Amino acid sequence: MKLPVVVLAIALTLGAMAAFVAARWMSVAQTSGSKVVIVELPIEAGKPITANQIKTIDWPGSTAPHDASTRTTDVEGRIALVSMMPGEPVLPGKLAPKAATGGLSSIIQKGKRAITIQVNEVVAVAGFALPGSYVDVLVCGKDANSQSFARTVLSRIRVLAVAQETTADHDKPKVVNAVTLELTPYESEKLDLSRNIGVLSLVLRNEFDTTKTNTAGVRLQDIVNSPSTGATTSSPAVQAEPATQTVTAPLRQSSGPEEIHGSSR
Numbered sequence: 086m087k088l089p090v091v092v093l094a095i096a097l098t099l100g101a102m103a104a105f106v107a108a109r110w111m112s113v114a115q116t117s118g119s120k121v122v123i124v125e126l127p128i129e130a131g132k133p134i135t136a137n138q139i140k141t142i143d144w145p146g147s148t149a150p151h152d153a154s155t156r157t158t159d160v161e162g163r164i165a166l167v168s169m170m171p172g173e174p175v176l177p178g179k180l181a182p183k184a185a186t187g188g189l190s191s192i193i194q195k196g197k198r199a200i201t202i203q204v205n206e207v208v209a210v211a212g213f214a215l216p217g218s219y220v221d222v223l224v225c226g227k228d229a230n231s232q233s234f235a236r237t238v239l240s241r242i243r244v245l246a247v248a249q250e251t252t253a254d255h256d257k258p259k260v261v262n263a264v265t266l267e268l269t270p271y272e273s274e275k276l277d278l279s280r281n282i283g284v285l286s287l288v289l290r291n292e293f294d295t296t297k298t299n300t301a302g303v304r305l306q307d308i309v310n311s312p313s314t315g316a317t318t319s320s321p322a323v324q325a326e327p328a329t330q331t332v333t334a335p336l337r338q339s340s341g342p343e344e345i346h347g348s349s350r
Contacts, residue, residue, distance in 0.1 A: 119143070119149045120141050120143065120144070120156070121143075121155060121174050122140070122153065122156065122159070122174065123171075123172060123174050123175065124138065124139060124171050124172060124174075125138055125139055125140045125171060126138040126171060127168070127169070127170055129165065129168055130165050131164065131165065131188055131191055131192045132164065132165060133164055134160055134162065134163050134164075134165055134175075135161065136157065136161050139160055139161070141156070141157055144174075153176055154175045154176070154177075163180045163181065163185075164180065164181035165179060166179055167179050167192070168217075189245060192245065193245070193267060196269065197269060198267070198268055198270055198273050199265050199266070199268075200265070200266055200268055200273050201266075202263070202266065202276070202285060203263055204263065204285075210287050210288070212261070214247065214264060215244065216245060217243070218243075219241050219242065219243055219244070219290050220242055220244060221241065221242070221287070222238055222242060222266075222276060222287060222288075223238065224236060224238050224279040224280070224282065224285055224286075225283050225286065226283020227282075227283070232305060233304065233305040234302050234304045236301075236302030237299075238275055239268070239276060239279075240298040240299070241294075242268060242272070244266060245265045247261045247264055248261040
């Protein structure tokens with residue numbers, strides 16, 4: 086009589102364990118996914134996000150982006166700090182503060198300023214200086230002694246806009262007559278002074294190159310006195326050696342003094 090009771094107790098215990106495991110699994114399954122707001126249609130920097138540009142999808146909880154928006158109502162109407170493409174999750178770092186009014190002022194980083202300079206096709210790197218690109222700024226002018234010089238005055242400066250556009254089409258370079266740069270207050274002062282003492286040029290650089298350019302500049306004598314061998318050098322000390330060799334190298338070999346009479350040697 087005791088055997089059925091033992092079997093019944095074991096069965097009840099196993100049933101309870103199975104029910105607990107099933108309930109636990111259902112609980113995990115319900116909480117493993119989370120809602121994430123992603124981009125449905127392309128979003129331009131500096132413009133408010135509309136309802137048709139975003140949507141909510143289920144995202145596995147273990148891989149959901151940190152602090153990603155979970156409700157479209159929290160994103161709709163916010164100003165985008167950067168351009169976003171379909172499929173991207175909408176993160177807080179990509180959005181301007183809720184009180185932002187949009188436009189260029191909303192995408193300027195804290196502590197920076199925006200200043201616009203007039204350019205031509207050459208200065209604007211033939212239209213390849215696009216919003217989001219990084220450039221160096223050169224000035225070519227004359228010093229206090231009326232000596233010509235060229236020097237890099239600003240290094241790794243972000244382009245905010247070209248003409249009135251803050252978004253870029255990298256497949257279609259656009260020639261414009263104005264470029265807006267993002268600068269610190271001190272850099273803004275340097276740029277303003279530079280454009281009043283000479284001609285400005287933009288030098289396009291690799292977007293992943295974070296090194297700062299710091300050179301002594303080039304003067305007229307550095308060009309006039311440079312060697313004409315076609316070799317490029319990085320310092321005046323290196324340039325001096327090939328220049329000396331070019332001047333002192335004999336045109337032909339000679340064993341000693343020679344005397345020439347008419348056509349006879």
